[in-house]
Amino acid sequence: MTDAPPPRRGRVRRLLAGLALTLAVLAAGAYGAFHWAVAQYDAPGPLAEERAVVIPRGAATGTIAERLESAGVIANGRAFLVAAWATAEAGPLRAGEFAFPERASLRTVLDTLRSGRTVQRRLTVPEGLTVAQILALLDETEGLTGTVATPPPEGALLPETWAYSWGDTRESLIRRMREGMDRALAEAWAQRADNLPFDTPREALILASIIERETGIAAERGKVAGVFVNRLRRGMPLQSDPTVIYAVTDGLGVLDRPISRADLDTDHPHNTYRNRGLPPTPIASPGRASILAAVRPEATDALYFVADGRGGHVFSRTLEEHNRAVARWRAIERERRGAN
Template sequence: MEAEAGATAEVRPRRRGLRALTVVLVLVLAIGAAGFGAWQWTLGRLDAAGPLASETAVIIPRGASSGTIAERLEQAGVVKDARLFMLGLALDQGPALRAGEFAFPAQASIRQAIGILRSGRTVQRRLTVPEGLTVAQIITVIEQAEGLTGPIETVPAEGTMLPETWAYSWGDTRASVIRRMAEGMERALAEAWAARDPSVPLANPREALILASIIEKETGVAEERGRVAGVFANRLRRGMPLQSDPTVVYAASGGAGELGRPISRADLDADHPMNTYRIRGLPPQPIASPGRASLMAAVRPAETDALYFVADGTGGHVFSRTLEEHNRAVARWRQIERERGLRQN
């Protein structure tokens, strides 16, 4: 009986120990399950749709800390909670976040937002420079472009920046855009010169650029560029003055490109190196930045026997072979100007 009582006493502590171990295991499993559930819940929040109703661009400045970036995203409505974004960064290790202007799509998740900021794919802005602007006018366009930075220390020579639509990113320098525009003009001019008509009365690419700038200012009608170039080519071959009004405007405006009033007799008679009513041949420099089409027109002019042209009142021009024909066309244009109140007599 004593032996049986001793055995029973030994079993009881053992059972109590097993029960305690079971409780501990249950607690561990419960805590583990809760932790796993919390982990899954957190990951779910990182992948959940965000609060943005529509695509939104956010600018991330250079040197911004992760906390600053998280706050900016919360302020912009990209993420609902900056703290959760920071947690997402901690859980989703990868390349550093980049600076710049980034576009976030509607309902972007936190994980998507992190991926966008790590990709470096910034918003591409567009800077459109119309054909025929002077260098002063182009510089104004560049200075007013949102997102460009830095001073313009060196202003390029007249006519040396290609007028096109240029892509840039927020934070790019103005100097870098000017450099790309100048390189673009160099390439476009080289391509045009390589494709030139061998009989064109131009000695080098510089002369082609000058003539192209005058063509650009003379007509806004694409179909006329070749004919205008043909008239100027004929005049150059004969040693006649080009008698181009835009060169007079350039001279009288001091290179501004706009006169703000009709050309006067005094303007036409002014002794100025850019005044093609007084000089023969090409002026010493371009009067604007020509586009690709005008560059090609300058080096491949249309075949024509016309020596004159004047506005026809519709945006185009009347082309004439003789001075007599031209004078009649000029008289019609003067009448149109009077009817429109553009000329007093």
């Protein structure tokens, strides 16, 4: 008769056998899961139409899978995890906002996440806004982060359509706008006409900001510039209403009522009814066309202009002509008030 093995040794053998069986099951499961994921790798995904998804910075692969599955980009997060692990040598999964095409396969999804080609958003900054208005626009813009610690000087930002990506900072966009204005002003200044009544690019920028706020009609910019240049040469005050609005609104640039006589009498450095020459700073952010008009004004003998009631202006050589045009404009205003 043989001796029975000690009870402890039997338990160890049973544990080892159970562990081997478990590992075999797990291996078989992993093998099956791997081939299951491979089978789905190039299969069309569930997306019915293109969709953009934001992948947060520092997100783990599991978090990315959950976000994509929740957005309907992928059908199964486990298949995504296996595919991401199997193709890890292709590169890391990046953060940002990515656009996934209709029916994107796992291959396409992973290629998109590794490409770094994020969605290009666009922000249009209209001409003629003040710095305060541009900063308010940036505050409301989706996808930008951070705050602007120090507001830039008035007129320092170029109004254009600016591309940005989700997660870009407001400071970085402000920096690009300032660099854009510096380039635009330098390019225009290099093309300036002879004998301008000002000597520096900054003065040209100040005049351009007034032109920008005076007219939104492209064909009028050069002539408006010509009137202001004529007045500067003669030492006449510019008498520009937008400079008064800038003064009485503390730089906001928007007045929700007509200008009053008290406004015209406001003692403020930007009030060009009380002060001759250019104001001390720009009153808005001019576009490229207004900057070019300021340095290449149209030749004209006009010294005055007033609204014509149709969105443009009537230009006059003499005060008598101007007063008649002003009377017509005031009559139009009275008719409009009566109609309302």
